[in-house]
Amino acid sequence: MANINVLSGLYNHYLTTYAPKKLRSNKADTDRDSELRKVYNSMIKLNKEAPLSIVNNSEEAVSFAVDMKENAREFKNTISSLSGIGEDELLSRKIAYSSNEDVAEAKFKGSSDGEEARDLTLTVDNLATPQINTTKDMPSKAQINLFPGTYSFDVSIGQSSYEFQFNIAEGDTNEELQNKLARLFNNSNIGLKCEVVKNEEEGTSHLTINSVQTGAPTEAGKELLFTIDDALTSKTKGAVNYLGLDNITTMPDNARYTINGRELSSYSNEFTHDGYEIKLHNTTDNGPITIGLKANVDSIGENIDTFVRSYNSFVASIAKYDNGTAKTNLLLSEFNTIARSYSSDLNSLGLSLTDNGRISMDKNKFSEEIEYIISDQMDTLNNLQRFTGNMLNKADNVSLNPMDYVNQKIVAYKNPGKGEISPYAASQYSGMMFNGYC
DSSP states (O other), rough: HHHHHHHHHHHHHHHHHHHHHTOOOTTTTTHHHHHHHHHHHHHHHHHHHHHHEEOOHHHHHEEEHHHHHHHHHHHHHHHHTTOOGGGGGTOOOOOOEETTTEEEEEEEEEEEETTTTEEEEEEEEEEEEEOOOOOEEEETTSSSSSSSSSEEEEEEEETTTEEEEEEOTTBBHHHHHHHHHHHHHHHHSSEEEEEEEEEEEEEEEEEEEEEEEEOOOOSSSSOOSSEEEEOOOSSBBOHHHHTTTOEEEEEOOOOEEEEETEEESSSSSSSEEEEEEEEOOSSSSSSSEEEOOOOHHHHHHHHHHHHHHHHHHHHHHTTTTTSSSSHHHHHHHHHHHHHTTHHHHHHHEEEEHHHTTEEEHHHHHHHHHHHHHHHHHHHHHHHHHHHHHHHHHHHHHHHHHGGBOOEEEEEOOOOOOOOOTTTGGGHHHHHHHHHHOO
């Protein structure tokens, strides 16, 4: 049990520290055999040529190495998300627009040339809804009008059935029971969310139980996503009727919409159509809306703006580790050297390098020059794409081996071209994440 607690603590630490902004689906985070083989071969080559060193496993060094690996991967993924398939398609991602984002948002997920994309005329008649049960509104501080004992009820979802058991003690209040059941539902992880809703003025409260799933049930003959009853439960019955747990206030329903005159439906408010990823927010009460691709100049301009913000964020993540345990100056210098070799191209767009290594953007000049550069100065655009490609390669190298930038003692250099492969070198990152837990 102790080991399980340690692993649980480690897992939660890693997720809360690194995962919230990282767990986005991205084509750079692929599990295709060819991509995994490429990463593996790169790591083997790095480990084969790297000198033998005494690893600095101080808390600061560990934090730097893991953080750099994650932030470099995030920077690399951002660049990848702004690009097409080939190296000449960097910064060429097409940007979708919606004429009314209060009704629907759109992202373009097709190819970078956008040839297969067409404007969509969208009318939303109905949003996909979950099933919602709302219990009786009861005096919060009043004692429960049920005998003390062990109660239970059954919850059926799809083909699965679960029995919930709980105790009622002498003097328990309605609100205490509601809080207990809310925790029971939420901790069960069976696809239901429960909340205690209070009316402070009236001194009452009730439960709302929502299905995580939206849309009508897929099983034939079923109208509900879940049912709650205690007719055949194993313990004392009566709680369902007392609270009103089976009171359905919203029936599950599909999203129904029309695209270019064709009536369609889906179980979710998020779906893909003709290369667009569409997320519905509301119905169209004032006529149809349009979803399409922004002009080429707008798409590239937005991609460059996103790249600059991501670049500055990564540089800032490096600079915060100026504590003597890492070669931050070396890493910052390498980034700065690459950027300065393209300074004239950056300056022509209103982009300039600051003393702290970041890229500053003159929004007005950028807006004025971007269309001219895209239409008449393709050399400048090509250089910006090369700059982005160099940053992509650099971020990839840092992601593969951030230990290059940690201060450590070199024990021996390997014989060039004849070095031995170190198959366990990459596993040191796992050890770093375990540091402090074992």
